[in-house]
Amino acid sequence: MSISRPGHQDNKKDATLSTSRIAVKPFPAIRKRITINSTEIQLFARYINDLTGIHIEPSKAYLLETRLGKILEHESCDSFTTFYYKAKADTSKIIEKQIIDAITTNETLFFRDASPFELLKHKILPEVFDKRSNKSVRIWSAACSTGQEVYSIAIILRELLGPVNGTNLKLVGTDISDAAIKQASYGMYNKFEIERGLPRERLQRYFESHGENWKIKDEIRFMTSFNRFNLMGSFAGMGKYDIIFCRNVAIYFTLDDRIKVFNKIADCLEPDGYLIIGSTESLTGVCPRFVPKRHLKSIFYQLR
Amino acid sequence: MQALKILVVDDDPVTRSLLMKRLSKAECVVETAESGVEAIRMISNTYFDVILTDLMMPGGVDGIGVLETAKENNIKTEVILITAHGSIDNAIVAMKKGANDYLQKPINFDELILRLSKIQNLKHLMKNASDLRVAMETTEQVSSETIQHLEMTVAELQERMLTIRKTLERRDLPPGERIRMALAG
Structure with missing residues (x-):
């Protein structure tokens, strides 16, 4: 190492411990955790809100420190302010993408809350396929995270229709996080992800074991497609969907942004289409264009 | 443990x-x-x-x-x-x-014990995570029932308000009749 800093006694030790990539980019001399101050909290809260719509309360500074700290260290920044300007100046947007991956919560599981999938199987899908007998059916999982919801829908479709012909069905998952979309498209899950929500019989039938991991079988994977998409952006070119899942993502947005998102969703739902939101979410005071309807234990929404 | x-x-x-x-x-x-x-x-x-x-x-x-x-x-x-x-x-x-x-x-038994204690720590963490998950799911379950009930009630009330408003605005009926009809729902 040619760079030597006064007072950096551990320099040599660091270099031997680090990987080669880090060795050429030495950490700042003091390795203690970098904290975020109140101005920086505002700076990042605003930046992240602009990027993703996610609203971060000033009291949740720890969220910024724990989730962004690693990227900051990797970029050899000595403060959150330097890190902010470095991220903004990065025209390749690589840092920005890493921030998005780190700040989004990928909490999802197969068949999360059983009732929407029962609703899909016993009411919505039979109705939709009845109405669209000679037209293709389009389903969108907005904010699909690592793909569990999309594959759960695909499994329901497969069980309801038998081997599915891709031409009359479009099942799309979108998410803002590149990393999440990458995992979703690949369809590989570790044992912790698999353990959650997936009954053994469905695991054996629709997944292949890859050592400790499980990969969704191609017959299911081929029914789906995944794209990166930001709900804060324009919905132009999205087309119309018969069924939209938008569950547990708007909870991270401000009321204003929730209003905007659900209005855009209303614009791309077929007049007789179905919207399913998270089981603890409500559209009261958010989007009066939707009417809630009850079917057994679940609620779905249709346009007025 | x-x-x-x-x-x-x-x-x-x-x-x-x-x-x-x-x-x-x-x-x-x-x-x-x-x-x-x-x-x-x-x-x-x-x-x-x-x-x-x-x-x-x-x-x-x-x-x-x-x-x-x-x-x-x-x-x-x-x-x-x-x-x-x-x-x-x-x-x-x-x-x-x-x-x-x-x-x-x-x-090497020390090595074996070390590996086992790592497995035990991992299992302990997994148990914590799964307890938290159960707590979260219970909370979610209870609040979702409340929210869904409120959502349906609000929607019904809004519909009723709308009907009442329309009835009260009917110009073809005398005011007394409109009020009677509105109250009757």
């Missing part, structure tokens, strides 16, 4: 009893099997946190066979393989098939 329940599988009686003694001393609950076949029978009846199995065993079911059955039976069971010196390739095959770790003979 709850004691780890361990199954030791080895055709060599000396290794079996040595492992039994050491692991019991380390406060593990230990059972033994003298062949892969016996191990498979035991795995299908009882859950073990960890299976410590010899890789090479006579009788048709080797360590890999035990590993495969264990993982099929319960994904939470961790398997550590014991390999003869120089059979690293087999150990790597086993790791790819989902073994947690492997140890070379002669067994």
Whole structure:
């Protein structure tokens, strides 16, 4: 190492411990955790809100420190302010993408809350396929995270229709996080992800074991497609969907942004289409264009 | 923390009893099997946190066979393989098939205890996470029932308000009649 800093006694030790990539980019001399101050909290809260719509309360500074700290260290920044300007100046947007991956919560599981999938199987899908007998059916999982919801829908479709012909069905998952979309498209899950929500019989039938991991079988994977998409952006070119899942993502947005998102969703739902939101979410005071309807234990929404 | 329940599988009686003694001393609950076949029978009846199995065993079911059955039976069971010196390739095959770790003979007991305590820590963390998840799911369940009820009630009330408003605005009826009709719903 040619760079030597006064007072950096551990320099040599660091270099031997680090990987080669880090060795050429030495950490700042003091390795203690970098904290975020109140101005920086505002700076990042605003930046992240602009990027993703996610609203971060000033009291949740720890969220910024724990989730962004690693990227900051990797970029050899000595403060959150330097890190902010470095991220903004990065025209390749690589840092920005890493921030998005780190700040989004990928909490999802197969068949999360059983009732929407029962609703899909016993009411919505039979109705939709009845109405669209000679037209293709389009389903969108907005904010699909690592793909569990999309594959759960695909499994329901497969069980309801038998081997599915891709031409009359479009099942799309979108998410803002590149990393999440990458995992979703690949369809590989570790044992912790698999353990959650997936009954053994469905695991054996629709997944292949890859050592400790499980990969969704191609017959299911081929029914789906995944794209990166930001709900804060324009919905132009999205087309119309018969069924939209938008569950547990708007909870991270401000009321204003929730209003905007659900209005855009209303614009791309077929007049007789179905919207399913998270089981603890409500559209009261958010989007009066939707009417809630009850079917057994679940609620779905249709346009007025 | 709850004691780890361990199954030791080895055709060599000396290794079996040595492992039994050491692991019991380390406060593990230990059972033994003298062949892969016996191990498979035991795995299908009882859950073990960890299976410590010899890789090479006579009788048709080797360590890999035990590993495969264990993982099929319960994904939470961790398997550590014991390999003869120089059979690293087999150990790597086993790791790819989902073994947690492997140890070379002669067994270094400090190393084994260290690995087991790591597994125990991991299991403890997983238990915490799963408790938190249960708490979260219960909260979610209860609040979702409340929210859904409110959502439907608000929607019904809005519809009723709308009907009442329309009735009250009817110009073709005298005011008294409009009010009577509005109240009647």
